[in-house]
Amino acid sequence: MDGKRKIGDYYEGVAARYLGSHGVRILARNVYNRGGEIDLIGQDGTTLVFFEVRYRRAGSLVGAAESITWRKQQRLIQAARFYLHRHQLSNTDSRIDVIAIGPGSLKKYRVQWLKNALQAG
Structure with missing residues (x-):
């Protein structure tokens, strides 16, 4: 497993616990x-x-939430729509949220939950 994937897995675990x-x-x-x-x-x-x-991490040019490009937003929306369609959940209330994790002041990191960050239509 490469370093990026390992870091991603770690912070996905942080997000899941949060x-x-x-x-x-x-x-x-x-x-x-x-x-x-x-x-x-x-x-x-x-x-x-x-x-x-x-x-x-600290020193990044943009924050975690701001790092989601327009292209990434479109891929997330497409993935959510595909999931809903494939699992026959088209009439289910759903939304796309962002969990932004960055350096914290007193803690190791700061978690920010942005509800309904993207619209899947």
């Missing part, structure tokens, strides 16, 4: 489909949530 502590039930991790990859899929109340986890 979300769990906020009442989200994680249903799946690293879901690949024709549309792209979905880092985490969870249940927040009655809503199915697709999570994009982004990490940026």
Whole structure:
């Protein structure tokens, strides 16, 4: 496993624990489909949530949330739509959230949960 993947797995675990502590039930991790990859899929109340986890270390030129390009946004939306269609969940309440993780002041990192960050239409 390369270093980037190992770091990604670590921070996806951080995000999953954070979300769990906020009442989200994680249903799946690293879901690949024709549309792209979905880092985490969870249940927040009655809503199915697709999570994009982004990490940026200290000194990065842009923050974690700002690092999601327009192209990446389109791939996330396509992956979420494909997942909903494939699992016959088109009428299910769903949204795409971003978990942005960056350096913290007192803690090792700061987690920011951006709900409904992208619109899947």
